[in-house]
Amino acid sequence: MSCAYFYMDLGHFLKQLVKKSNGKLEFVEFNTELLKKFQKKVDLAILKAANDEDAFFATQNLHVKQMVKMDTILEKLNPTIWKNKKFSKELQRSNGGMSTSQRTKLFRTFCVHSRIMNELKTFVDKRPDLFEWNTNAPTVPNTVRIFEDAKHQFVFITELENALHQAFPDKFQEPEEENGPFYNTIGYEKVLEEYGNFVEKILFIKVSIPRVTHKSTYVQGPKREIFCILLIDAFFQILKSLLFGKERLFQRLKGADQLDRICEELAKTFHPDQKPFCFINVEYVKKIESDIKNLELNKDLSKDKHLHDIRFFGRRDFDFCYLKDELDLMDLAKIFPKIQLFAPAVQILVASGRSDLIIDSSKNAIDMSLVGNLTKCLPQQKFVAKELSNVYEIVEKTVLLCFVFQFETFRQFIHTQKKCHNLFPLLATCKECRTTNPDYVLYRSFQENTVAAIFTKSDSTPESVFNEYFNHFFDKKSDLWDFVKLICDGYLSVNGYQKVYDQVMKNSKREVEVSLSTSAQIDKKRESGDEKKKDEQ
Structure with a gap:
């Protein structure tokens, strides 16, 4: 029961102790040594509280009628928690039939908890750089992510405008909230051109666009609760x-x-x-x-x-x-x-x-x-x-x-x-x-x-290979003709195979001309043969 009370009180205590961040996050360097020092102070506070309470309870007989006295002691130890909440009422609400030893044990636990929270308050008050919002603004640069996709680099427009406003509040207005579903970007080169020296106070962090085989990996949007992917x-x-x-x-x-x-x-x-x-x-x-x-x-x-x-x-x-x-x-x-x-x-x-x-x-x-x-x-x-x-x-x-x-x-x-x-x-x-x-x-x-x-x-020569290719699609009625011609013209005329291309086209035309001339000769022979037959008849 004491742990449940403690965590409930601790949460209420921290909400009053630390100001709201308006849904934003600020990253600070994690200091292991600082955390160890704080843990030692908490341990000393617990030990000191236990010794003080031992001396106090040795001279007291905590009956139900003396609950008001307990309320005064706790309020003095931690007014943040016990100013508007009374231990006597909490005890009666939970279990009014406790024995004197049980009430004494519970009261001592609350005293220790109050001293721990007081130590926490002292620690928070001494380190505003860790617990107060935006106190590091003069020393910590505003960060903007540069997304890298192949050779392209770009940033969120909203993220950039927020950073410029925080760094230069007199020159850049706070941007309007972008509700989506689309989030536009601006190229990094264009950022340097348009904002010049202003971006010197902004720290740009490179972020590669992550991808897996069959699905794109989400990236965090301009707001931390929004996730998005590239439109393509x-x-x-x-x-x-x-x-x-x-x-x-x-x-x-x-x-x-x-x-x-x-x-x-x-x-x-x-x-x-x-x-x-x-x-x-x-x-x-x-x-x-x-x-x-x-x-x-x-x-x-x-x-x-x-x-x-x-x-x-x-x-x-x-x-x-x-x-x-x-x-x-x-x-x-x-x-x-x-x-x-x-x-x-x-x-x-x-x-x-x-x-x-x-x-x-x-x-x-x-x-x-x-x-x-x-x-x-x-x-x-x-x-x-x-x-x-x-x-x-x-x-x-x-x-x-x-x-x-x-x-x-x-x-x-x-x-x-x-x-x-x-x-x-x-x-x-x-x-x-x-x-x-x-x-x-x-x-x-x-x-x-x-x-x-x-x-x-x-086994075929280049000319015959491409002749076969062109002859297959040489009928302009084919649905693929325009597309194939575009590909071949764009490809063969650029990459050093110009001679092959010219030869192919020449051969293709020659084959058509030969075919036409051959058919004409055959027709002419037929006509002459028919005339001879008529003369003979």
């Missing part, structure tokens, strides 16, 4: 959930019209007008997922359909047929008609030994520069999937790539979020990102090595 990470997270989440919604859709309705819901949040490197409240992300599930699609979904899960046959070889079969079994062609056309890009990376670009979720990288019929002339190298998660990643990235190329709005959204390099085909086809992103040089180098490996391992 939320976009990919929701798409992955639609593919492999509990509902497997992509597999249950019956047609492209249902997918369009989902995209309309996504486009309310993930659109090109969002500012770069914007954060979003994780609770709002959950709301978006819930809103998608609550769309009027339930009656149109395939309820009795068996939902396919990715197969994994141990550490077996992973080849193009494996990927093609998995995509077929997931029955995604009804909403992604061109899904199988994106699979060769994965096979090319696998065959070239660069499967790490597929299974690395931090890059979200799948190369589409050589998509198409080239897989026919690839050596049938195989990739051994070490874990089931590797296979999930490969299928996942193939679907994501198909999705963003199918919907222009989301391609533009990825561009505004400065993430074209996460899906290399976007980087290859985006002139702005291609000219400003240093990763593009490494990307082109990888392409050259990939093509060189294909040429080396293939």
